Amino acid sequence: DIQMTQSPSSLSASVGDRVTITCRASQDIGNFLGWFQQKPGKAPKSLIYAVSTLQAGVPSKFRGSGSGTDFTLTISSLRPEDFATYYCQQYYNYPLTFGGGTKVEVK
Amino acid sequence: EVQLVEFGGGLVQPGGSLRLSCVGSGFTFSNYWMTWVRQAPGKGPEWVANIKHDGSEKYYVDSLKGRFTISRDNAQNSLYLQMNSLRVEDTAVYYCARLYCDTPLCQKVYFQQWGQGTLVTVSS
Numbered sequence: 647d648i649q650m651t652q653s654p655s656s657l658s659a660s661v662g663d664r665v666t667i668t669c670r671a672s673q674d675i676g677n678f679l680g681w682f683q684q685k686p687g688k689a690p691k692s693l694i695y696a697v698s699t700l701q702a703g704v705p706s707k708f709r710g711s712g713s714g715t716d717f718t719l720t721i722s723s724l725r726p727e728d729f730a731t732y733y734c735q736q737y738y739n740y741p742l743t744f745g746g747g748t749k750v751e752v753k
Numbered sequence: 754e755v756q757l758v759e760f761g762g763g764l765v766q767p768g769g770s771l772r773l774s775c776v777g778s779g780f781t782f783s784n785y786w787m788t789w790v791r792q793a794p795g796k797g798p799e800w801v802a803n804i805k806h807d808g809s810e811k812y813y814v815d816s817l818k819g820r821f822t823i824s825r826d827n828a829q830n831s832l833y834l835q836m837n838s839l840r841v842e843d844t845a846v847y848y849c850a851r852l853y854c855d856t857p858l859c860q861k862v863y864f865q866q867w868g869q870g871t872l873v874t875v876s877s
Contacts, residue, residue, distance in 0.1 A: 678855065678861050678863075680863050680864060682798075682864070684798075688869075689848055689867040689868065689869050689870050690790075690798060690848070690864075690867055691867065692863075692864045692865055692866070692867070695853075695855065695863040695864075696855060696863070701865065733797055733798060735798075735800075735864070737855070737861050737862060737863050737864075738861065740803075740812050741800055741812075741814045741815065742788075742800040742803075743800065744797050744798045744799070744800070745797070746797055747797045
């Protein structure tokens, strides 16, 4: 199975900050990587697929990059609604696997 | 508007069975691969199973093969998850989601819309 490792597991930031979350795959997954946002008590929301392509309706403040095994999600100009937990996920092969999550908290 | 609504969660005793349903609307259900993902309390999401648009291909996480079965009824715009021999560790919110093909033959599929989830609690 492909292991997905996210770092950090949590971070504190202020409104207006830019934050970067890292996701590392245990093997080359090409560009078959997605990112999700989840708020407490809610379903995950798909943000990005294919490393950097925004899902419909997702603002351009979310930017994904990387390839192979190392990927990043950058969120610019944090707003109150951006404080949430973010997950990466590989869909290169089965079983599909998620990272452990990064909680973005208010400083 | 695309909507996915899950039904069928609840409290079940260890060893029991439960069938979850997910009804899709606002899109042509029969054109899409679908998936089940679960999330135990305080944990990250765990992929459970995928099913091809016509039901002819199914993929499962190894740890649940033989106990869980994914199926669909395109005439009813419905996706199902039959869960047997339930264990305490199966306690989770179960989500259905619509998938989209990222390659021509759908070898790679990514998540699009998610349902709101249904809670399954396995406890005596």
